[in-house]
Amino acid sequence: MKNVIRVNNLHKIFTMGEVKVNALRGVDLEINYGEFLAVMGSSGSGKSTLMNLLGCLDQPTDGSYFLDDVDTSKLAKNDFADIRNQKIGFVFQGFNLLPRTNALDNVELPLLYDRHNRIQNSHESALQALETVGLSDRIHHEPNQLSGGQQQRVAIARALVNNPAIILADEPTGNLDSRTSIEVFEVFQALNDSGITIILVTHERDFAKFAKRIVEMKDGVIIKDYLVKDRLFASDLKNNHSDQDDL
Amino acid sequence: MKWNNIIKVAFKGIMKARMRSLLTTLGIIIGVAAVIVMVSIGEGAQADIEDQIRSLGSNMIIIFPGSSRSGGVHRGSGSFNRFTMEDVELLQKEATQIKALSPIVRSGGQVIGGGQNWNTSIYGVAPEYTTIREWKVVTGEFFTDKEVRSRAKVAVLGKEVAKNLFPNQNPVSENIRIRNVPFKVIGVLDEKGQNATGGSNDDLILAPSSTVLNRLSGGRHIHYIYASAVSVEKIGAAQEELASIMRKAHKIKPGEDDDFQIRNQSEITEAASESSKVMTLLLGAVAGVSLIVGGIGIMNIMLVSVTERTREIGIRLSIGARSSDILIQFLIEAIVLSLVGGLIGIFVSLAVIYVLNEFSDLRAIINPTIIFVSFLFAGAVGVFFGFYPARKAASLNPIDALRYE
Numbered sequence A: 001m002k003n004v005i006r007v008n009n010l011h012k013i014f015t016m017g018e019v020k021v022n023a024l025r026g027v028d029l030e031i032n033y034g035e036f037l038a039v040m041g042s043s044g045s046g047k048s049t050l051m052n053l054l055g056c057l058d059q060p061t062d063g064s065y066f067l068d069d070v071d072t073s074k075l076a077k078n079d080f081a082d083i084r085n086q087k088i089g090f091v092f093q094g095f096n097l098l099p100r101t102n103a104l105d106n107v108e109l110p111l112l113y114d115r116h117n118r119i120q121n122s123h124e125s126a127l128q129a130l131e132t133v134g135l136s137d138r139i140h141h142e143p144n145q146l147s148g149g150q151q152q153r154v155a156i157a158r159a160l161v162n163n164p165a166i167i168l169a170d171e172p173t174g175n176l177d178s179r180t181s182i183e184v185f186e187v188f189q190a191l192n193d194s195g196i197t198i199i200l201v202t203h204e205r206d207f208a209k210f211a212k213r214i215v216e217m218k219d220g221v222i223i224k225d226y227l228v229k230d231r232l233f234a235s236d237l238k239n240n241h242s243d244q245d246d247l
Numbered sequence B: 001m002k003w004n005n006i007i008k009v010a011f012k013g014i015m016k017a018r019m020r021s022l023l024t025t026l027g028i029i030i031g032v033a034a035v036i037v038m039v040s041i042g043e044g045a046q047a048d049i050e051d052q053i054r055s056l057g058s059n060m061i062i063i064f065p066g067s068s069r070s071g072g073v074h075r076g077s078g079s080f081n082r083f084t085m086e087d088v089e090l091l092q093k094e095a096t097q098i099k100a101l102s103p104i105v106r107s108g109g110q111v112i113g114g115g116q117n118w119n120t121s122i123y124g125v126a127p128e129y130t131t132i133r134e135w136k137v138v139t140g141e142f143f144t145d146k147e148v149r150s151r152a153k154v155a156v157l158g159k160e161v162a163k164n165l166f167p168n169q170n171p172v173s174e175n176i177r178i179r180n181v182p183f184k185v186i187g188v189l190d191e192k193g194q195n196a197t198g199g200s201n202d203d204l205i206l207a208p209s210s211t212v213l214n215r216l217s218g219g220r221h222i223h224y225i226y227a228s229a230v231s232v233e234k235i236g237a238a239q240e241e242l243a244s245i246m247r248k249a250h251k252i253k254p255g256e257d258d259d260f261q262i263r264n265q266s267e268i269t270e271a272a273s274e275s276s277k278v279m280t281l282l283l284g285a286v287a288g289v290s291l292i293v294g295g296i297g298i299m300n301i302m303l304v305s306v307t308e309r310t311r312e313i314g315i316r317l318s319i320g321a322r323s324s325d326i327l328i329q330f331l332i333e334a335i336v337l338s339l340v341g342g343l344i345g346i347f348v349s350l351a352v353i354y355v356l357n358e359f360s361d362l363r364a365i366i367n368p369t370i371i372f373v374s375f376l377f378a379g380a381v382g383v384f385f386g387f388y389p390a391r392k393a394a395s396l397n398p399i400d401a402l403r404y405e
Helices: A047-054 A077-086 A103-112 A123-131 A146-161 A178-193 A233-244 B004-014 B018-053 B086-093 B129-133 B145-149 B159-165 B209-217 B231-251 B266-308 B310-319 B325-360 B368-394 B398-403
Strands: A003-016 A019-032 A036-040 A062-067 A089-090 A165-171 A197-202 A215-216 A221-227 B060-065 B100-114 B116-125 B137-140 B156-159 B177-180 B181-189 B204-208 B224-229 B260-264
Touching: A003 A047, A003 A197, A003 B231, A019 A047, A019 A062, A019 A221, A036 A047, A036 A178, A036 B159, A047 A165, A047 A215, A077 A089, A077 B156, A077 B310, A077 B325, A089 A146, A103 A123, A103 B004, A103 B266, A123 A146, A123 A178, A146 A165, A146 A178, A165 A178, A165 B181, A178 A197, A178 A215, A178 A233, A221 B145, B004 B018, B004 B325, B018 B266, B018 B325, B060 B231, B086 B209, B086 B231, B100 B129, B100 B159, B100 B209, B116 B159, B116 B209, B129 B224, B145 B209, B156 B159, B156 B177, B159 B181, B224 B231, B231 B260, B266 B310, B266 B325, B266 B368, B310 B325, B310 B398, B325 B368
Parallel strands: A036 A197, A036 A215, A089 A165, A165 A197, B116 B204, B156 B181
Antiparallel strands: A003 A019, A003 A062, A215 A221, B060 B224, B060 B260, B100 B116, B100 B177, B100 B224, B137 B181, B156 B204, B177 B181
C-alpha cells in the first residue's frame, strides 16, 4: 500500500518582524493509509505547524511534502483549496461551525465548494454524515442549541462529508470534558475502522492511546515515533463510564 | 463552486443579518428614490416651460421693420416702416419653408358696443394668424380671405374685450364701433392668459388687415409680419429664405444692411429649456451624490462584516473554498444589497411621484430611462464599493482567519 503522506526534511520558519522562529527544523514522516496517528508534544513543539502544513493550510519554507504521491511544492493556491476540499477533513479544537446555521447546512458546506461534482446529492450526503456521528435527530439545530460534544460531532460530520482520505484533528477534545471526549474518540475510532486515515494532535497522553501510533515532537523535530501497545478503545471505556454513573 | 451555490450562500449571508442588511440598503433606497424623484420633477418643470413657450405660437418667426439710415445716422429699430401689402404678397407667393404668414397692422382706440366702452388694441391680420399663434375661436367664427379681400368690417374679440363690452350676452352678431367705424362681431377668441411680456393676450380685437389698414391706421404700411415655419427644424431655413426674399423685394444690394429684422422664438425656447435642463442635471447630481454616499455606507458595513466574519471566512477557506469563491460571495452580497435597495428605491420613488402629482402643484414626469439607469447605477455602486471589502476577505490567510478572535 502506498504512503498517503510522505514528508522529507520539512522546515518552517516564521518571520515576526526582526525575529525568525524555527517552528519546524527537519521533520521526516511517513503515514500509511488507514493509520491512526497521534502527534504529541508540549506547546511550541511545532505540532500545530506540522498539522497546518499537512492540511495544506500553509506551505513549508523548505523540504518536500508528497500527498497521495503528488508533490505539493509544485501546486498553486487554488490547488491547495481543492486538496482541502477533496482529500482532507479538518476537526478543530474550537469546533469552528458557522454560527446561526443549522447542523445540516454546516455539514453541507464543503460540498458547496466541490468543483468536481464528486458527490451528486449533497443533501443526502450531509444527512448520512450526520447519521454516522449519531446526530440524525439534531439536523435543524444551530450550534448554540447543541452541547460541546454535539458541536464537535457536527464538525466531524462536516470533515467526513466529502469522503476525505485523511481527517486532521487539532486538539479535538481540548474544549470538552473527559466523558464527551470519549464519545468523540469513539467516532474517530469508528471512522478509522472504516478506512479513513486520522491524524490527531493532542498533548494528553491518555487520549493519544486511542491512536495506533504516536509521534512525539520537541522543538520542531520528531523525537519519538512508536506504535501504541496498550491501545484504548472508546466503546469499552464508554460502557465503563456508564457503569460508574449507575453507581 | 457552482453559481447557484454562490448566490445561495450570499443570500443566506444577507438573511442572517436582516436588520443590518436593511439599514445598509437604506442609503441606496434613499439615493435611488432621490435620483428618480428629482429628475422626474426636473423633467416636469421642463415640460411645463416647453408648454408655455409652445403657447406663444408654433415655430413663430417675426419680421420687424429694421432701422433706416439717413446720411450715416441709424435711427433705431422700427423708425421707418417699409413693409407693404406687396411685401406680404411676395412672401406668401415665394416662401416655401413657411406654412402660414400674416401681416400685422396695429391700431387701437376706444371701442363702443353693447352700451359699454373700452380702450383696447386692434390688430389687422390675415386668417392665417390663428394658425401662427395657435389661437382658437370659441364662439362664432374667424374671418376668411374673402372678407380680407372685400375689406369687410368684421371683428373677432378677445375674451376680455368681450367680457367688458358684453358682460351678460353673446357678442356674436352684435355691432361695435371702433373709433366710430362700425364693425360686426363674428367671433370671440378662447382665453389665453398672459403673454411672454406680461401683457394680456385677451385684451385685443382682431380684424381683417385690409380693413384696419384702410379704415383705422390710415397708412399703407404694415407694422410687422408674423410667419410660421413648416417645422421647428426648418425655422433657420425659413428665416434665411424670408430674408433673401425681403432683400430682393427691397432691392438691397449685397453688403448693404438689411432694413428689416427677423427674429424667432427658438432663442427663448432654447434658453428656457437649457436652464431647466441644467436644473434637472443639478437635481440629479445632488441626488446622485446621495447614491454614492449610500454606496459608501455599503462599503462601510461590508468592511465591518468582513472583520466580523473573519472566522467564517477561515472556516470556508479551510474546507476548500478558493479565494475567488470568497471574493465572489462578498461581492454578490454587496451587489444584491444594492440591487434590492435599488428596487425598493424605485417603488418608493414611484409612490412619491404619485403623491406629488396627485396632491401637489408640482408636476413630475416619470422617465423609464432614468429608472433603468439609476437601477444600473445602484448595481455599479454595489460592485464598486463591494469590491474592496470582498478583496480584503478573499486575501485572508486561512490560518490567521481561523485564529481570529
